[in-house]
Amino acid sequence: MDIIKRGVSExxxxxxxxxxxxxxxxxxxxxxxxxxxxxxxxxxxxxxxVVLRKLAQFQQLGHTAILIIGDFTGMIGDPSGRNSxxxxxSFEEARENGKTYFEQASKILDKERTKIVYNSxxxxxxxxxxxxxxxxxxxxxxxxxxxxxxxxxxxxIPISIHEILYPLAQxxxxxxxxxxxxxxxxxxxxxxxxGRDIQREFGLSPQVIITMPLLVGTxxxxxxxxSYDNYIGINEPPKEIYGKTLSIPDELIYTYFExxxxxxxxxxxxxxxxxxxxxxxxxxLKRALARKLVSMYHSEEAAYEAEREFDNIFVKKxxxxxxxxxxxxxxxxxxxxxxxxxxxGFAPSRSEARRLVIQGGVTLDGEKISDIKQIIxxxxxxxxxxxxxxxxxLIHD
Amino acid sequence: MDIIKRGVSExxxxxxxxxxxxxxxxxxxxxxxxxxxxxxxxxxxxxxxVVLRKLAQFQQLGHTAILIIGDFTGMIGDPSGRNSxxxxxSFEEARENGKTYFEQASKILDKERTKIVYNSxxxxxxxxxxxxxxxxxxxxxxxxxxxxxxxxxxxxIPISIHEILYPLAQxxxxxxxxxxxxxxxxxxxxxxxxGRDIQREFGLSPQVIITMPLLVGTxxxxxxxxSYDNYIGINEPPKEIYGKTLSIPDELIYTYFExxxxxxxxxxxxxxxxxxxxxxxxxxLKRALARKLVSMYHSEEAAYEAEREFDNIFVKKxxxxxxxxxxxxxxxxxxxxxxxxxxxGFAPSRSEARRLVIQGGVTLDGEKISDIKQIIxxxxxxxxxxxxxxxxxLIHD
Numbered sequence: 138m139d140i141i142k143r144g145v146s147e148x149x150x151x152x153x154x155x156x157x158x159x160x161x162x163x164x165x166x167x168x169x170x171x172x173x174x175x176x177x178x179x180x181x182x183x184x185x186x187v188v189l190r191k192l193a194q195f196q197q198l199g200h201t202a203i204l205i206i207g208d209f210t211g212m213i214g215d216p217s218g219r220n221s222x223x224x225x226x227s228f229e230e231a232r233e234n235g236k237t238y239f240e241q242a243s244k245i246l247d248k249e250r251t252k253i254v255y256n257s258x259x260x261x262x263x264x265x266x267x268x269x270x271x272x273x274x275x276x277x278x279x280x281x282x283x284x285x286x287x288x289x290x291x292x293x294i295p296i297s298i299h300e301i302l303y304p305l306a307q308x309x310x311x312x313x314x315x316x317x318x319x320x321x322x323x324x325x326x327x328x329x330x331x332g333r334d335i336q337r338e339f340g341l342s343p344q345v346i347i348t349m350p351l352l353v354g355t356x357x358x359x360x361x362x363x364s365y366d367n368y369i370g371i372n373e374p375p376k377e378i379y380g381k382t383l384s385i386p387d388e389l390i391y392t393y394f395e396x397x398x399x400x401x402x403x404x405x406x407x408x409x410x411x412x413x414x415x416x417x418x419x420x421x422l423k424r425a426l427a428r429k430l431v432s433m434y435h436s437e438e439a440a441y442e443a444e445r446e447f448d449n450i451f452v453k454k455x456x457x458x459x460x461x462x463x464x465x466x467x468x469x470x471x472x473x474x475x476x477x478x479x480x481x482g483f484a485p486s487r488s489e490a491r492r493l494v495i496q497g498g499v500t501l502d503g504e505k506i507s508d509i510k511q512i513i514x515x516x517x518x519x520x521x522x523x524x525x526x527x528x529x530x531l532i533h534d
Numbered sequence: 535m536d537i538i539k540r541g542v543s544e545x546x547x548x549x550x551x552x553x554x555x556x557x558x559x560x561x562x563x564x565x566x567x568x569x570x571x572x573x574x575x576x577x578x579x580x581x582x583x584v585v586l587r588k589l590a591q592f593q594q595l596g597h598t599a600i601l602i603i604g605d606f607t608g609m610i611g612d613p614s615g616r617n618s619x620x621x622x623x624s625f626e627e628a629r630e631n632g633k634t635y636f637e638q639a640s641k642i643l644d645k646e647r648t649k650i651v652y653n654s655x656x657x658x659x660x661x662x663x664x665x666x667x668x669x670x671x672x673x674x675x676x677x678x679x680x681x682x683x684x685x686x687x688x689x690x691i692p693i694s695i696h697e698i699l700y701p702l703a704q705x706x707x708x709x710x711x712x713x714x715x716x717x718x719x720x721x722x723x724x725x726x727x728x729g730r731d732i733q734r735e736f737g738l739s740p741q742v743i744i745t746m747p748l749l750v751g752t753x754x755x756x757x758x759x760x761s762y763d764n765y766i767g768i769n770e771p772p773k774e775i776y777g778k779t780l781s782i783p784d785e786l787i788y789t790y791f792e793x794x795x796x797x798x799x800x801x802x803x804x805x806x807x808x809x810x811x812x813x814x815x816x817x818x819l820k821r822a823l824a825r826k827l828v829s830m831y832h833s834e835e836a837a838y839e840a841e842r843e844f845d846n847i848f849v850k851k852x853x854x855x856x857x858x859x860x861x862x863x864x865x866x867x868x869x870x871x872x873x874x875x876x877x878x879g880f881a882p883s884r885s886e887a888r889r890l891v892i893q894g895g896v897t898l899d900g901e902k903i904s905d906i907k908q909i910i911x912x913x914x915x916x917x918x919x920x921x922x923x924x925x926x927x928l929i930h931d
Contacts, residue, residue: 213666263662265703266610272696273613277674278687280695290675298677298698299669305695306662 140194144187144396146323146348149330154345157317161200167250168200171316171332171344173307173325174242176211176234177226181241182368183430184352184361187396188320189245191349195318196250203252204242205310206235209260210303231255241372244434259313260306271305274338275331280304283327304328308335316344323348352396357386375431379443380526382427387412387419390426398429450526462530465515474499474511481531483523498524537591541584541793543720543745546727551742554714558597564647565597568713568729568741570704570722571639573608573631574623578638579765580827581749581758584793585717586642588746592715593647600649601639602707603632606657607700628652638769641831656710657703668702671735672728677701680724701725705732713741720745749793754783772828776840777923779824784809784816787823795826847923859927862912871896871908878928880920895921 138155141148148154161168172192181189192202211234214225226234232255239253263271280301281290289296304327311319311332319329329346337343351360354367361368369381385393394400394408411417424444431440463481465472472480478490478499491509493499499506500522501513513519518532535552538545545551558565569589578586589599608631611622623631629652636650660668677698678687686693701724708716708729716726726743734740748757751764758765766778782790791797791805808814821841828837860878862869869877875887875896888906890896896903897919898910910916915929 209663210666213663260662265657265660265662265665266606268662268665269607269610269696269699270613272699273694275695276692277678277695277698278690278692281674293675295673295675297670298672298674298702299666301674301695302666302669 139402140198141191141347143194143402144349145191146350147326147346149333149346149348153343154318154347157345158198161317168195168317169203169314170195170200171203171205171311171314171319173205173207173310173319173321174235174238176206176208176231176238178363179234179237179241180363180370180372181238182361182363182370183393183397184354184368185242186245186371187349187352188322189242190397190399191320191347193246196247199250200318201250201252202246203254203314203316204239205314206231206238206253206255207307207310208232208235208255209257210306212257228257231257244371254314256306256310256313260309263309268302271309271335272302274335275305277301304331305335308332311336311344312339312341315341317342318345318347320347320349322351324351350392350396353389353392355381355385357389369430371434373434375435375439375443376446376526378431378434379427379440379447382430383423383447385423387423390419390422393426394429398426398433400429460520460528460530462532464532464534467533469515471512471514474506474513475509477513477521477531478523481521481529483521483527483529493523536799537595538588538744540591540799541746542588543747544723544743546730546743550740551715551744554742555595558714565592565714566600566711567592567597568600568602568708568711568716570602570604570707570716570718571632571635573603573605573628573635575760576631576634576638577760577767577769578635579758579760579767580790580794581751581765582639583642583768584746584749585719586639587794587796588717588744590642590644593644596647597715598647598649599643600651600711600713601636602711603628603635603650603652604704604707605629605632605652606654607703609654613696625654628654641768651711653703653707653710657706660706665699668706668732669699671732672702674698701728702732705729708733708741709736709738712738714739715742715744717744717746719748721748747789747793750786750789752778752782754786766827768831772832772836772840773843773923775828775831776824776837776844779827780820780844782820784820787816787819790823791826795823795830797826857917857925857927859929861929861931864930866912868909868911871903871910872906874910874918874928875920878918878926880918880924880926890920 138158141154157168160166170192172188196202208226208228208231211226211231212228235253235255239251242251281287281296283304286296286301288294307328308331310316312335316332316336319332321329326346326348329344329348333343333346353359354361354365355369356365356367359365359367369378373381382393391405391409391412395405400408408422411422412419428437428440428444431443474494475487475490478484478493479487484490484493494506494509497505497507502519503522515531515533518530521529521531535555538551554565557563567589569585593599605623605625605628608623608628609625632650632652636648639648678684680701683693683698685691704725705728707713709732713729713733716729718726723743723745726741726745730740730743750756751758751762752766753762753764756762756764766775770778779790788802788806788809792802797805805819808819809816825834825837825841828840871891872884872887875881875890876884881887881890891903891906894902894904899916900919912928912930915927918926918928
């Protein structure tokens, strides 16, 4: 239970989890641990790793992880058309994203003890009559108790009826796979509880729900998410993971160690002590965290390599070991600074490039560029630097 | 429009109805007039006749009546189990009730211009994905605007989610048959409007809705309904229709003439005048109404016959022409009054029989029975009368 309870936000109800675990040991029958995955967002980051690592801990105790790829709803998209970030996926895309998800998750999970299932397998077979029977098992009032629904309903922001069918669909997943435990972020608590209720209505032993805190992103403000661009992807190269980790505010060091790494609880305790010790520089702990994270998703070697390179660039204000090159045709003799930044791919548009120059983040061979109309003569190889970590060597063919 | 507007509660929107009628005449294409029918209640009474007669008026103008038998929901019943009066129907029962409904409705409608369809034909083919798409076209807030939902939601009385799927299912009926006009009682206004909205979402020209007032039952209090036992069934024998009509309060005479008969508007006007004339006895108008109703559902002859018989019993305090007989075995010599009433079928239980005796509605050969323990000696043929119209002759075999 010490392992299971680490970092957890809530276990509902805890005594049932104890019972289930005891029964599992007695009957030598692993529990089904459910995790729902959104196939429209197949890139995993440390935020996802929090629940995935909890799932891995259950695997280490001998239980079965079941990843539910929500391809059914993924294939429908948002039919009201209000959520344009959720275009419908084709059957193939949903499967493809499911595989990508699984591959990334395999960095954390034990492949052997992981089942991957697609919920279209049962949900697409349900008829209108089945949906009515399912919907009869839950009331509008209880559904509107969900935090976001309550707020939207009170503020007169429309809730389409299909939105309240989704928690029921997710609950059917719990019925279909007969989950014993479902994991999710604290924002999923309500949906997980619906699963528990609906399982009971179908005569199954209701699942225990375990919610994990939402990891705050590198900005220290919002929850980690691709849309806030405050994420550390578990598939990112070592230097990205390393550099992004060093950019988090000091207040997050402990939480990241707790939720995103598997260092033992005693070490965790020591870190807490060190963080409150004025003689210890938090920067050193952050560097240890960054190395730890790179080690987890790449290797210890890569971690030290990333640290060395980082020190070269930022600490010694030097340049990275390897700088990519951009070759200009020999007949191009000069170029406007904004066009240059767009051409090498450091900005998607001239207006974005303009912003970067104005912010003072653009240098050429170490000299800051401040004139947005500056013409760059391409007479000799030069190093263009945009932002903190984008370097490129400009050369002629 | 004069015919169409008679007795109507609302036409929404009236100008669209005019357009549709004009277009229908111009293109010589009849309109589809929809009426939804509940196959769990196949016995039609005057309450149903109000909309059916409006439908018949559209037929007389050349349009097509489409009766939708709601067998889809009928076959599901109330899956929450709270409404025990709605047990699920089998496919066969639903068809059978549909036929019964149609046969009774044929007393009012023109069979040739009536289509009968079962909504399971399209609704049972819908998948969960189809339901989600349909549900995305309507919001929770708008659904909760429905009067009864608003009240229940405010008072904390549970509304199951499947209940808000039913108006959407009915709306799909309007999409499936491409109705131009939908008729219903005022209590159906909301559902009819959902049909209008959903048709628009499916790119169809939205139906005009016409609501008819709910006919008040013979008690003068509640809407006419089998469950309140205040109904006049259109399939009842002449003397029942006649007698029940005479039992309505005077205030309902005009409304019944307006909504339940097709006497011309000028006659209707005269009736209103007569009702406000102190020299006219409303009883005479009520007798005319009763004759009219018997004529509509039986024949003019039957109407006069019913009136004559009624006069015999009630007006002249005589007995009806024909009294059924109940034969006792010769060895039964006496019986308690309560057992007697139950035995001949005038009360379902002794306690009900007791109530009838106490209320003073039980006589034997014209003598009132007031002792609930009275023993009746079956020595000679006797006439038992219970309530106003139940007579039976007690004889020995």
